[in-house]
Amino acid sequence: MPEISHAIGIGELARRTGCQPETVRYYERIELLENTLRTEGGQRRYDERAVRRLTFIRHARDFGFSVDAVRELLAMSDQPDMSCQEVDAVAKHHLEEVESRLQRLSALRDELRRMVSQCDGGKVESCRIIEVLSDHQLCISETAHKGAHDFG
Template sequence: MPHSDKQTFAIGTLARRAGCQVQTVRYYEQIGLLPEPARNAGNQRRYDGATLRRLTFIRHARDFGFSVEAVRELLGMADHPNMPCDHADAIAKRHLEEVEARIERLSALRDELKRMVAQCAGGRVEECRIVEVLSDHDQCLYTAAHGGQQAIR
């Protein structure tokens, strides 16, 4: 259903149209990503199409894994459409590097879990390689220096 900036709607409608929860809308208001809404005579929040577009932008950015601070920066740039987009590009490149590093860590973790499961003899717990490895921190391949991810040997 189309919407205009003159049409207003309640928080539940806003959340539903943006594909999020009412609590999420309130949270984004509290941290300043969404502006304080207008209120009707009954003191209910009333939102317009501009707020819906902003919330949808936030939701999509968060779906892509951007941090709240990165979303805040991107919103600031979106509020000034005539600015050059080099800073937005830098934010996206930095996030891509973080995603690629996370994928690398997760791939290593997957490989180690496969190896650990393959080494399980299916006997008793006292002989279980999985329990042994998880109980022995000396068998870790990675430390907190690698983003807090630990994988076993």
């Protein structure tokens, strides 16, 4: 790390990477971002390597990679001579998860559209939405329910 006087503070790191200072602290706590030097007053100081690493973490998280997957990808990125087959495997696994979620979301959307279209706007006692939500057997698609809570 360069001299502390040339390094940036947590606010500047957060601004340059598009995240909040608390996010920086969180990534330090879970050891995705290395602990940094501190001034005599206890303020964190970061170098350009930290900016690049946090940018990578944030971008990977924006793509929906789990914290564990980001940890794996970071470890691999620290080994530039390594074959990228393992990186490819992590990305392919994530793609499969995304495609599965998309299928479940599509089924969920279709089920919700069906429920809403069947509601006649009358009283709650005869509301089709309440009826379907109260009786799982009235749903057309089992897929809509599996892991639907993962999206909220």
